[in-house]
Structure formats: C-alpha cells, structure tokens
Amino acid sequence: MGSKKSDRREFLKSGAALASGMALGAATKSASGQLEGPEAFIQGTDELVGYGKRSRFVTSERIAHGGRPSPDAFGLDFHIAAPLQDSVGVITPSSLHYVGTTRGAYVPDIDPEKHRLMIHGMVDRPLVFTMDELKRLPSVTRLHFIECAGNRANRRHTTVQETHGMTSCAEWTGVLLSTLLEEAGVREGGDWIVVEGVEEVKGASSIPMTKAMDDCLLCYGMNGEAVRPQQGFPLRLIAPGFEGIFNTKWVRRIKVVDQYYMTYNDFGHLNQDPVSAALGYQIGPKSVITYPSGGQQLPGPGFYEVSGLAWSGGGAVSRVEVSTDGGQTWVDADIRGTAHPMAHTRFSFEWTWDGTPCELQSRCTDEIGQLQPSRAQASEFFNQSGRQSRVRGQDNSIQPWRIESDGSVHNAIA
Amino acid sequence: MVVFTMRLLKLLPLIMLLGVSAQAQSPIYGVGRTPTAEEIRAWDIAISPTGEELPEGSGTADRGSQLYLEKGCAGCHGTTGEGGLAPRLVKRDVGVREDPWDYGRILPIRSPYATTVWDFINRAMPLNAEGTLTPDEVYSITAYLLYLNDVIEDDLMVLDEESLPKIEMPNRDNWAQVPDWFPGQPRLEGYPY
Numbered sequence: 296m297g298s299k300k301s302d303r304r305e306f307l308k309s310g311a312a313l314a315s316g317m318a319l320g321a322a323t324k325s326a327s328g329q330l331e332g333p334e335a336f337i338q339g340t341d342e343l344v345g346y347g348k349r350s351r352f353v354t355s356e357r358i359a360h361g362g363r364p365s366p367d368a369f370g371l372d373f374h375i376a377a378p379l380q381d382s383v384g385v386i387t388p389s390s391l392h393y394v395g396t397t398r399g400a401y402v403p404d405i406d407p408e409k410h411r412l413m414i415h416g417m418v419d420r421p422l423v424f425t426m427d428e429l430k431r432l433p434s435v436t437r438l439h440f441i442e443c444a445g446n447r448a449n450r451r452h453t454t455v456q457e458t459h460g461m462t463s464c465a466e467w468t469g470v471l472l473s474t475l476l477e478e479a480g481v482r483e484g485g486d487w488i489v490v491e492g493v494e495e496v497k498g499a500s501s502i503p504m505t506k507a508m509d510d511c512l513l514c515y516g517m518n519g520e521a522v523r524p525q526q527g528f529p530l531r532l533i534a535p536g537f538e539g540i541f542n543t544k545w546v547r548r549i550k551v552v553d554q555y556y557m558t559y560n561d562f563g564h565l566n567q568d569p570v571s572a573a574l575g576y577q578i579g580p581k582s583v584i585t586y587p588s589g590g591q592q593l594p595g596p597g598f599y600e601v602s603g604l605a606w607s608g609g610g611a612v613s614r615v616e617v618s619t620d621g622g623q624t625w626v627d628a629d630i631r632g633t634a635h636p637m638a639h640t641r642f643s644f645e646w647t648w649d650g651t652p653c654e655l656q657s658r659c660t661d662e663i664g665q666l667q668p669s670r671a672q673a674s675e676f677f678n679q680s681g682r683q684s685r686v687r688g689q690d691n692s693i694q695p696w697r698i699e700s701d702g703s704v705h706n707a708i709a
Numbered sequence: 710m711v712v713f714t715m716r717l718l719k720l721l722p723l724i725m726l727l728g729v730s731a732q733a734q735s736p737i738y739g740v741g742r743t744p745t746a747e748e749i750r751a752w753d754i755a756i757s758p759t760g761e762e763l764p765e766g767s768g769t770a771d772r773g774s775q776l777y778l779e780k781g782c783a784g785c786h787g788t789t790g791e792g793g794l795a796p797r798l799v800k801r802d803v804g805v806r807e808d809p810w811d812y813g814r815i816l817p818i819r820s821p822y823a824t825t826v827w828d829f830i831n832r833a834m835p836l837n838a839e840g841t842l843t844p845d846e847v848y849s850i851t852a853y854l855l856y857l858n859d860v861i862e863d864d865l866m867v868l869d870e871e872s873l874p875k876i877e878m879p880n881r882d883n884w885a886q887v888p889d890w891f892p893g894q895p896r897l898e899g900y901p902y
Contacts, residue, residue, distance in 0.1 A: 368794060369794070369836070413744055413748075413749070413752055415744065415749050415752075415753065420736060420743065421743060421744050421749060422741040422742070422743065422744070423741060423742050423743070423744045423748070424740070424741040428740045428741050431738075431740050432738055432740055474738075477737065478736045478737060478738060478740070478741070479736075480736070489755050491754075491755065495833060495836065495837075495839050496829075496832070496833040496839075497754065497832045497833060497839075499755060503889070503890045505889075505890050505891055505892070506890050509892045510892070547752075548752055548753075550753065550755050552755070552757065554757060554758065554759070555758075555886065555887075556755060556756075556757055556758070557758050557820070557821060557822050557824070557825050558755070558825070558828070559816070559825060559828065559829040559832075559833070561825075562816065562819070562820050562825050563814070565819070565821075565884050565885075566884070566885045567810050567883065567884055567885060568885055569885040569886075569888075570897060571885070572885035572886065572887050572888070573887070573888045573896055573897040574896055574897055574900075576887045576888065576890070576896070577890070577896050579896055579902060580902070608896075609893070609894075609895065609896070610893065663893055663894075663895055664895070664901075665895055665896070665901070665902060666901055666902055667902065668901075668902035672902065673902060676900065676901075676902070688896070691902065
C-alpha cells in the first residue's frame with residue numbers, strides 16, 4: 296500500500312514538472328538542474344494519428360540497383376535495393392523491402408474488391424476466389440526472405456546495399472497453396488503450375504508441383520498489414536527459397552499443367568549449362584556482415600558487436616562463422632533469435648578491434664549441410680581459373696570487408 | 710542420396726494420386742465458386758511448348774512486317790528490331806555462329822520454342838495496349854520476328870496453330886532443364902556449397 300502511494304506521488308510530481316516545462320517552452324534551461332526534455336515535439340496531425348511515420352532523423356532509403364535508372368523513361372520500376380547497412384533484426388520494413396520487376400513492369404493499382412484468383416487446368420474443380428473468400432480459408436504466417444537472381448556483388452560496389460541489397464525478409468501471411476490445390480483437386484500428371492500476375496506483361500513462372508505442395512504461400516499480408524503494391528497487392532505468391540522471379544506478384548491465375556511451360560520469365564532465366572541452371576534455382580547458403588560494412592566508419596579501436604544476416608533457400612541457417620583475418624581462421628558467431636527456414640537470420644559476434652588493418656568475413660551453413668563458399672572455393676570446385684571468375688548460378692559467395700587503420704570500411708572483393 | 714531421390718520419384722505419383730482420389734468427391738472448405746468454361750477461355754493465355762492452347766488463326770512474316778510498323782512495335786524496338794529503347798529483337802551482329810546462344814538473350818532467336826514468342830507478344834504487347842492483337846496479328850508478328858532472325862526463310866510461310874509449335878528453333882534442345890525439386894535437397898548433388 297505504502298509503496299503504491301509513493302509511486303503515485305512520484306507520478307504527480309513528474310507530471311507537474313513536464314507540464315510546466317511545456318508551458319515555459321522547450322528552449323528554457325532547467326533552473327532546478329534536472330535534465331532537459333527534447334528540443335522539439337512532433338506536432339500531432341490527423342495524418343499521423345491515422346498512420347505513423349518514422350523520425351525525420353532517420354533517413355535510410357532504397358536505391359536503384361545496378362546503375363539503371365529507376366523509375367526509367369517509361370515510368371517503370373526496375374530493381375530497387377534495400378539499405379541493409381541500416382537494418383536491425385530480421386524484418387525488412389515494407390517501405391524498404393527490395394523491389395524487382397521482370398524487364399520492368401508498371402505497378403498495378405488493383406481494387407481488391409474486384410480482384411479474383413482463378414485456379415484451373417488439370418484439376419477436378421476449377422475455382423475462382425474473391426479476396427474475402429481467400430481470407431476465410433485457414434491461414435499461416437511465416438518469415439521468408441526473397442532474393443533476386445541479380446544480387447551479385449562485384450568489386451566496384453562500395454556498400455552492402457550495392458553488394459547485397461536485392462534481398463529482404465518479411466513476415467508473410469496467407470493461404471498455403473497446397474490448401475487451394477487440394478480444394479481444386481490436382482489431377483494425375485499435373486506436375487507443374489504456372490502462376491501469373493495482372494501487370495501489363497502478365498509475368499508468369501513455371502513451378503514444380505513438389506514445391507507448390509510443399510511450402511508455397513499465397514499472401515495477402517506482409518509485416519502485419521496488407522501486402523504493398525510494389526510487392527504484389529493484393530495477392531502475392533511466396534515460393535520460399537526460390538529465386539525472386541518465382542514469387543509472382545499481383546497473382547490472378549494459377550494453371551495446373553503437365554509440363555514446364557517455358558514462359559517468358561522462364562526464358563529470361565534460362566541457362567545453357569546444367570550446373571548454372573541447378574545453382575540458379577534454389578538460393579544457396581549466404582550471409583553478409585551489415586555492420587561494419589562498406590562505407591561505414593569505425594570511430595577507433597575498442598569493442599564492437601559485428602552484426603549481419605544469413606539465409607538459405609535450403610532451410611534454416613544452422614551455423615554462422617566470422618573471420619577477422621580474411622578467412623584464415625573462423626569462429627562461431629551467435630545466432631540472435633530463432634533461425635527460421637528460408638528466412639533472414641541475424642547473427643552477431645563480439646569483437647574488440649585493436650586498430651590494425653584487418654578483413655572481416657562471414658559464412659553460414661544451413662540445416663541440410665550446405666556451406667557458403669568463398670569465390671576461390673567455388674571456382675576451384677569447377678576448376679575455373681582466375682580470381683575474378685564468375686560464381687555460377689546464384690552468387691552466394693563470401694563478402695569480405697577491409698577495415699583500414701583509420702576505421703574506414705571498404706569492399707575487399709579483389 | 711541417389712537412392713533416396715529415386716524412391717521419392719517413384720512414390721510421388723502414388724502420393725499425389727492418393728491425395729486426388731481422397732478428395733475427388735468433396736472439397737474440404739467449399740469456399741470459392743466454379744468458373745464458367747467461357748471465363749476460363751477468356752482468362753487462359755498460357756501457351757505450352759506443345760501449343761495445345763493456341764487459337765485458330767494464321768499469319769506470315771510479310772504481313773507481320775507491316776503490322777510491326779502499324780502497331781507501333783518499331784517505335785520502341787527500332788525499325789530493324791534494334792536501336793530502340795525497348796529490348797532488341799534481332800540477333801546480335803556476330804556473324805554466323807555454331808552456338809545460337811552467342812546471338813544474345815533475344816527472345817525470337819534464343820527461345821527453344823516459338824510458342825514462347827507467340828505467348829509473350831499475345832499477353833504483353835504492344836505496351837499500353839496489351840491483349841488487343843488478334844490471333845492472326847500475333848501469328849504474323851511472330852513470323853516476322855522469326856524471319857528477321859533467320860529462323861524461317863520464307864516470308865510467305867504460313868504460321869498457324871498447327872505449324873507454329875513445329876518450328877525448329879535453333880536452341881530447341883540446347884538448354885538446361887532445372888533439376889527435379891524435392892524438399893530438403895541440396896542445390897546440386899556432390900556440390901558442398
């Protein structure tokens with residue numbers, strides 16, 4: 296009782312102090328010697344009451360990827376990279392999630408009331424769903440990364456946004472594709488699906504039925520709200536761990552078919568070499584240190600939590616290692632939180648920098664035992680020569696960051 | 710691993726068959742409605758490599774060369790299929806090559822099937838007026854692009870729903886199929902990364 300009374304007294308007192316501070320104006324020095332309050336306040340507006348905004352002091356933004364303007368002369372969005380250097384945790388905010396479009400595409404402005412999904416082809420019962428009907432079906436919520444096939448680092452890149460920004464991770468909510476396919480009843484021989492969007496090129500990819508039935512999701516939710524238009528509002532396919540292009544946006548139609556359809560999307564990612572085809576399909580084990588990373592500046596020697604992201608299309612990340620000597624020796628990093636299958640996983644490593652030049656690297660192993668290679672290891676495996684030889688398929692090679700004695704951090708790809 | 714995969718491959722049709730027969734009579738949730746045959750026809754624009762869905766119609770490269778100008782293709786892709794803002798439509802000028810991949814990632818020369826060319830023109834072109842071309846027009850423009858790339862040599866050759874899938878594209882068998890996919894399988898057998 297007594298302690299409650301005293302809490303209340305404290306509250307009344309501090310409340311009175313705050314009120315008088317506001318009345319006198321924020322710039323007034325405190326005569327009592329107490330710490331000053333904030334320099335300014337954010338004016339409440341109807342807009343901010345309705346939908347919040349980040350601080351004006353937080354300016355992290357996406358950038359056009361790969362040197363192509365975005366939007367381009369046609370007003371099309373191409374490839375937009377997420378600011379991984381500023382990321383914390385594993386969720387990419389929807390406004391900062393990377394964007395990739397096939398040869399450029401307009402972002403459709405879709406009224407969800409009018410949007411329909413059709414499932415047809417080799418099924419017993421073709422079906423058409425409204426968005427409301429899809430939301431009546433059993434739902435799942437899962438963390439999944441998406442990564443663009445073009446997320447390939449080179450030595451000209453200066454920041455992690457340039458080297459690795461074409462991947463992001465969000466919490467996705469929707470209906471398992473298997474739920475819908477079972478409802479429609481897949482006929483024998485229906486070994487593939489073609490998933491098609493509404494945009495002007497009506498992008499479509501061929502996906503094997505094994506994948507469709509295993510873990511594909513048709514999502515209406517992203518990070519606790521509706522999927523954003525740039526990410527496929529009102530309905531997006533998530534094909535966990537597959538290259539970005541398979542995650543069809545603005546999904547309107549799913550056709551169950553008997554063969555690989557060689558759609559325009561399929562054609563665009565076609566390979567001549569079976570090794571590249573296999574390595575450019577399901578994303579390999581991959582990680583990158585986001586702090587300290589290229590373009591950042593360490594103030595001086597001392598303690599730092601080295602932090603980064605790891606992910607794999609093969610399952611959950613089971614181990615992350617960090618090297619501070621350019622890959623000669625490795626020590627285990629801590630996995631922060633839970634490592635979810637096909638999701639970005641935050642890792643950290645407690646490190647005291649002695650102020651001498653060094654090279655930081657990270658590598659991960661996934662739950663099925665795939666290990667992230669260095670460029671040299673990947674080349675060596677295929678007997679490719681030259682240090683700069685291209686990593687075949689999806690580039691999942693180790694990213695080196697060099698720290699100079701002045702604390703500046705640089706891309707160390709040779 | 711090989712044995713495991715083989716077993717899965719053999720079992721899979723059985724598993725899927727069981728799944729189908731168990732639910733053939735009754736859907737579980739009964740949500741959603743059945744589309745009409747007409748709706749399905751109108752929505753279904755996917756054309757397979759074997760061409761079953763191709764609509765009746767026909768065209769020639771000769772007719773396609775006029776449509777290429779009339780429909781605005783030339784405005785974005787260039788009058789000769791190159792030099793425009795939009796992707797190049799004619800093979801790179803590298804002389805005659807043994808490996809057709811050397812001609813570049815250009816749809817009407819690299820695609821293993823002519824059906825992909827037809828499908829993409831039909832669904833995605835012309836920009837801002839997608840889906841407005843008639844089947845005859847799509848057959849003609851497809852024929853013209855194949856003619857520009859020396860895939861067909863006769864500009865009066867008639868392309869239709871029968872002949873189009875039979876076109877022998879130079880890369881017909883010169884491409885790598887993606888591997889069979891199963892959950893928990895490494896990307897490439899024997900590759901540690």
